Amino acid sequence: MTSQTISNNPTPDQIRRAPKVLLHDHLDGGLRPGTIVELARATGYTRLPETDPGKLGVWFREAADSGSLERYLETFSHTVGVMQTREALVRVARECAEDLAEDGVVYAEVRYAPEQHLEGGLTLEEVVEAVNEGFREGERLARANGHRIRVGALLTAMRHAARALEIAELANRYRDLGVVGFDIAGAEAGFPPTRHLDAFEYLKRENNHFTIHAGEAFGLPSIWQALQWCGADRLGHGVRIIDDIQVQADGSVKLGRLASYVRDKRIPLELCPSSNLQTGAAESYAEHPIGLLRRLHFRATVNTDNRLMSGTSMSREFEHLVDAFGYSLDDMQWFSVNAMKSAFIPFDERLAMINDVIKPGYAELKSEWLFQQTVSTSGSVDQEG
Numbered sequence: 001m002t003s004q005t006i007s008n009n010p011t012p013d014q015i016r017r018a019p020k021v022l023l024h025d026h027l028d029g030g031l032r033p034g035t036i037v038e039l040a041r042a043t044g045y046t047r048l049p050e051t052d053p054g055k056l057g058v059w060f061r062e063a064a065d066s067g068s069l070e071r072y073l074e075t076f077s078h079t080v081g082v083m084q085t086r087e088a089l090v091r092v093a094r095e096c097a098e099d100l101a102e103d104g105v106v107y108a109e110v111r112y113a114p115e116q117h118l119e120g121g122l123t124l125e126e127v128v129e130a131v132n133e134g135f136r137e138g139e140r141l142a143r144a145n146g147h148r149i150r151v152g153a154l155l156t157a158m159r160h161a162a163r164a165l166e167i168a169e170l171a172n173r174y175r176d177l178g179v180v181g182f183d184i185a186g187a188e189a190g191f192p193p194t195r196h197l198d199a200f201e202y203l204k205r206e207n208n209h210f211t212i213h214a215g216e217a218f219g220l221p222s223i224w225q226a227l228q229w230c231g232a233d234r235l236g237h238g239v240r241i242i243d244d245i246q247v248q249a250d251g252s253v254k255l256g257r258l259a260s261y262v263r264d265k266r267i268p269l270e271l272c273p274s275s276n277l278q279t280g281a282a283e284s285y286a287e288h289p290i291g292l293l294r295r296l297h298f299r300a301t302v303n304t305d306n307r308l309m310s311g312t313s314m315s316r317e318f319e320h321l322v323d324a325f326g327y328s329l330d331d332m333q334w335f336s337v338n339a340m341k342s343a344f345i346p347f348d349e350r351l352a353m354i355n356d357v358i359k360p361g362y363a364e365l366k367s368e369w370l371f372q373q374t375v376s377t378s379g380s381v382d383q384e385g
């Protein structure tokens with residue numbers, strides 16, 4: 001084994017131990033199948049398609065694999081269906097933080113739509129407080145297990161509904177109290193972000209942060225609106241920015257005005273490779289635009305979107321990218337630093353995460369090969385002369 005192969009191809013174990021940063025993960029898209037089954041039983045939810053956890057996990061992955069965002073989103077009725085009580089929300093949030101920490105995520109922004117959790121009689125405030133409580137518990141339990149993680153919440157408004165301003169106000173009220181920003185999600189075609197301009201203008205006046213799902217199921221006009229009309233800080237997905245990038249026959253690359261703007265202004269792209277394969281935005285990992293976007297130095301980040309529906313984790317996303325593009329620990333560090341720079345927490349905290357957690361973590365992993373080689377070559381002096 002040469003030092004090259006050891007240091008250039010992180011093993012699955014190294015990928016898991018590497019400090020990772022997650023900006024785009026849906027709370028209601030990351031439940032453990034076993035938890036769904038138990039919560040359904042406890043809350044009297046009777047519409048689950050399967051009651052065996054193993055089969056239920058497979059059902060979610062297959063049902064989400066339709067090639068259509070609309071069909072993909074239908075699967076959320078079951079996870080949202082069992083997340084209608086305080087106890088359920090606390091548990092789901094706690095397990096989310098624990099699962100991410102176990103997977104080596106050191107900082108995560110996890111989003112959900114409070115308006116979807118009111119069927120059991122909770123108020124919007126009670127929903128937010130239950131989720132915050134769960135995240136704090138999860139952080140504590142993770143720490144007891146030797147993992148450090150910080151989780152912030154993003155409050156999502158559903159783009160087909162009309163509560164965006166109310167949810168934006170909620171996000172502002174809970175700012176510095178566990179909520180770090182705002183988002184809009186749901187079916188993209190037919191629901192342009194400009195429908196919710198009042199919410200975005202309000203957040204701007206409050207100096208608050210928001211991201212917008214854009215450029216996933218719909219192309220450049222959606223990205224353009226999210227940035228130039230709504231003023232989004234980041235793009236949820238944004239993968240279709242690729243439509244404004246031309247690769248010429250000689251390999252040179254030409255960026256259109258919008259793609260140039262996104263790159264010049266360092267607009268973070270919350271890319272979610274596995275999710276995109278399921279909703280039809282990309283054909284394979286190797287063909288996923290993340291390869292080109294990383295080469296062109298866009299502010300690209302790697303995300304899970306929905307761990308349950310995609311049967312994925314941050315480590316699995318990176319494993320796929322390592323396979324497809326031969327990424328090294330340096331590439332992983334680049335994505336992780338990009339994500340941390342793009343987080344919605346204050347600058348000094350982002351910097352400390354980068355300098356005191358992320359870089360030392362990668363330095364440690366990158367130095368492992370040195371010690372492995374010392375062991376593997378000891379005693380071979382005689383044979384090699």
Ligand SMILES: O=c1[nH]cnc2c1ncn2[C@@H]1O[C@H](CO)[C@@H](O)[C@H]1O
Binds near residue numbers: 026213
């Ligand atoms: O990839 C996505 N694109 C758009 N909307 C999504 C995606 N994943 C989840 N949601 C929507 O966001 C809500 C709050 O978390 C989910 O209930 C789902 O409807």
Ligand SMILES: [Zn+2]
Binds near residue numbers: 213236305
């Ligand atoms: Zn999403």
